[in-house]
Amino acid sequence: MRNLIRTELFKIFKQRKTFYAIAAVFVLEAFIMVSAYFQGREFLDVFLENLRESFEFQGNLLNGNLIIYLVLNSFWFHIPLILMIVVSGFLTGEYKDRTVEAVLLQPVSKQQYIISKYIAALVFTAFILGILILSTFLLSYLFFGKGDLVVFLEGLSFYNSTEAFNRLMIAFLVGSLTMFFYAVVSITLAVLFQEATVTWIVAALFLIGTTLLLRLEFDSKWVNSLFFPKLTDSWQYVFFSEIPFRTILNKSLVLIAYTGLIAWIGIRVFQKRDIT
């Protein structure tokens, strides 16, 4: 199994498309950061206008921490979109080139092969997230400096620079679970549809659908805590004045369970299906 995962990662980083994807992620990150800067200015103008008449603000509120927070808001749609396209390509490319067949002509079980694909997809996602988190923090602090973070969720909340950094890191880690979920969904969709374009369309549809459903408010507490689109925004809770760790943990566990279930479906279908 270790050999399979090693070769999967070797193949991923030998393909030109992987580097195009990484470049695309960075370009997107740059766009998001620029738009975050303007969004930040607007946000501060709108929300703090009245407060400025009554309070005196010291330091620059349009700092690296606010930029990172705004980048976080945009990350969870744009980056998964690229990620899903790239990750599904790890398998659809093999179907297209018939290398799935060539691999399974060797003494390799279907189960081992597909599990190695899922693991490689998770490792690749972790790698992308790692460089994204690192570059977001570095660039934001480099260009905009550190400072207190002001966010508007249930109301306006202010966090000092150290606390802001900690909350942003936790938010990134919690949000990463959503990214892993999408990576697993991508491989399962590739198993189901095999053909690259169809898989991309379905993956995009899935992502758009999830994002739209996330915005809907359901009356049922169960729907809100078990319906998977409602689980993809747990990172937002990190910016409540009192972090509801229990809610975050519950939502994260359910999301992990969904991730496992979707991977299991993909593995079962792959095992059962003929390689033609």
Place this chain on the structure above:
Amino acid sequence: MILDARDVCKTYGSLEVLKGVSLSLNRSEICGLIGPNGAGKSTLFRILLGLVSRDSGTLEIHSEASKPLGGIIEKPALYGYLSAFENLRVFSRIQGLELNRADIESQLLQVGLSPLRKDPVRHFSMGMKQRLGLAIALLNEPECVILDEPFSGLDPMGIRTLQDEIRELAKSRGIGILISSHNLVELGDLCDRLYVINQGEIVREGPAREILQQAARSYLLYGTGLESSTTLAKADIEQRTGSIVLHLEEDSIHIIIQRLSAEPGVILTACVPQTNLTALFEKTPE
């Protein structure tokens, strides 16, 4: 015997692709499977190689090897963005073989590929891809190799080279080789035994020479004085530039050859059997 398939059936929806196919292969034997396009050759090979499940029937592989069967289905499937060396390394590593540089280079040399080529295999000719595919199939020393249409896309020189390599594998390494083609010429002088498959059924089987003989209904004759031969004057012939096509209803070519040899002024230099594919693919009467 290394491979023994009995009464293998496969259906896709309402389409019966294989109808009780039985086939066997011995070590060191080259066995051919010939049939028109869509006869079920690739499906049968996919079943033998474990890529496709069978609806019914039995499949026995008598081998203790960690990889009993190696194979190529249709065109060799390779990682186009990797070099030949890297392809071999990937395929060896996934099955737990830790081959060093020298081992991989020796595998490449065995199939006539230069280890010095570092470019991606998408730049390779079909012949080179076939040879690399064969090297991959031979990794981990399988006791049987299944090759589906290995000659397609090869030039005559490439076909000859591959045929020689296949003979060598069977002879020197004792590997049983099952090979399919829709081209009789490619299989005729390569195989020890032939199976003929049509519409999902094995319609003939036996020694290759015998099968070809049974289906030969005409012969291409080359020589001098054939046009004025009295023997051929009574036969059903067709004049062609530089040759004569002799049509025979019965298997009596040896008599014709004897008579032509005895006829003054006639020198027969070659007699090439022309297989009638319709006759070959017809089911043998029970």
